Amino acid sequence: MPPREVAALFLAIFQARHTPLYTLPRVDCAIPLALPIVNCTKKDTRIEHLLDEAEQHGLCAIAADDNQRRRLGFRVEHGELVNPHPGLYIRVDVWNGLNPTKRKRAMVRVLARIHLDRVFAAESAVCMFDLEQPYDIHPEHELTIASPSRSGIHVFAKTGFIKRTLYVPNMQAMSINGVRVTSLARTLFDCARLLPFECMLPIADSAAKAGFDMASLTQFPTTRFDETNRIARLLTYTGSSQVSV
Numbered sequence: 001m002p003p004r005e006v007a008a009l010f011l012a013i014f015q016a017r018h019t020p021l022y023t024l025p026r027v028d029c030a031i032p033l034a035l036p037i038v039n040c041t042k043k044d045t046r047i048e049h050l051l052d053e054a055e056q057h058g059l060c061a062i063a064a065d066d067n068q069r070r071r072l073g074f075r076v077e078h079g080e081l082v083n084p085h086p087g088l089y090i091r092v093d094v095w096n097g098l099n100p101t102k103r104k105r106a107m108v109r110v111l112a113r114i115h116l117d118r119v120f121a122a123e124s125a126v127c128m129f130d131l132e133q134p135y136d137i138h139p140e141h142e143l144t145i146a147s148p149s150r151s152g153i154h155v156f157a158k159t160g161f162i163k164r165t166l167y168v169p170n171m172q173a174m175s176i177n178g179v180r181v182t183s184l185a186r187t188l189f190d191c192a193r194l195l196p197f198e199c200m201l202p203i204a205d206s207a208a209k210a211g212f213d214m215a216s217l218t219q220f221p222t223t224r225f226d227e228t229n230r231i232a233r234l235l236t237y238t239g240s241s242q243v244s245v
Helices: 003-018 045-056 066-077 092-096 100-114 122-126 184-194 197-209 214-219 225-237
Strands: 088-091 142-147 152-155 162-167 173-176 179-182
Touching: 045 066, 045 088, 066 088, 088 092, 088 100, 100 122, 100 142, 100 179, 122 142, 122 179, 122 184, 179 184, 184 197, 184 214, 184 225, 197 214, 197 225, 214 225
Parallel strands: 142 162
Antiparallel strands: 152 162, 173 179
């Protein structure tokens, strides 16, 4: 076979082997695809109503069921809501507009509706009284309740929230706006022995100016020598006529 015919034969075989059986259609990548747009900002009207109603009463919202809890939790993760206590929710802008005393009060008032037998103590009780109180005594994610049998601390693993239980023997609870708290005398006594003196002084001074007899704090027994000194020092600074404890 002549060389020219041999070359033509090899070319024909090569083209046959490397030619695809079908050709894919050409796609112009410059043409944008029309995709459906999902509105992720649409608010759940039931959740909005829940938050609105709670805020109108100065409270945090409570999830009514697991579905609402998941929806509220989703909005916490996306920075729309604050979860100051396990199970409680409030809008970020509303929470930021409250001072620490009002924040504590918003939590205490709604928790009192959930736990009808709960009695709040120390700083969690004093927030319900109309007394001057420094914001430093109300750290976020902390709460104190009274117990007639024991003291203790419980830390919620998921949120880090701290719930303190304070032993209060012979408890005489009172109600303020539907919230059960320790008596004013017991509340001031517990705050005096637990809070720094500089934080307790304006509270005690405010109570004394309102007519409360600070000497009545001596009715409660102290368990440590430093607690005795704290009470005595407080009575001296507030001008109480009785300073011995």
